Amino acid sequence: FDFLLHKSNMLIETHGTFLHADPRFYDHNKLRVVQTSNLANDMRKEVAAKAAGFQFQVFWEHDILNNADQVKSELLTLFAMEELS
Numbered sequence: 175f176d177f178l179l180h181k182s183n184m185l186i187e188t189h190g191t192f193l194h195a196d197p198r199f200y201d202h203n204k205l206r207v208v209q210t211s212n213l214a215n216d217m218r219k220e221v222a223a224k225a226a227g228f229q230f231q232v233f234w235e236h237d238i239l240n241n242a243d244q245v246k247s248e249l250l251t252l253f254a255m256e257e258l259s
Contacts, residue, residue: 175219181259184229184252189216191235198236 177186191199194216195209205213223230231252238245 175223179252179256182229182252182256183227183259184231184256185223186252187216187219187230187232188238189232189234194234196234196236198234 175185176188178184179186189196193208194212195202195205200209202213220230231248233245233248
């Protein structure tokens with residue numbers, strides 16, 4: 175996992191548009207081997223995190239690069255929740 179917010183028990187992942195096959199841009203029926211492998215790994219990680227009682231949040235590369243203000247707002251909300259915990 176990329177980040178852990180201890181107090182709020184939140185795991186955060188950042189996913190690259192290509193390597194993690196952002197479904198807004200890639201048809202999941204036509205993926206390359208590396209994308210298929212990464213998607214399977216992503217699903218295993220999310221299931222394991224939730225089974226262990228963690229909250230889980232993904233931020234996409236495309237959004238980080240093209241909608242930074244929205245991502246920043248979401249992160250500030252998560253960090254505020256962390257401070258309140």
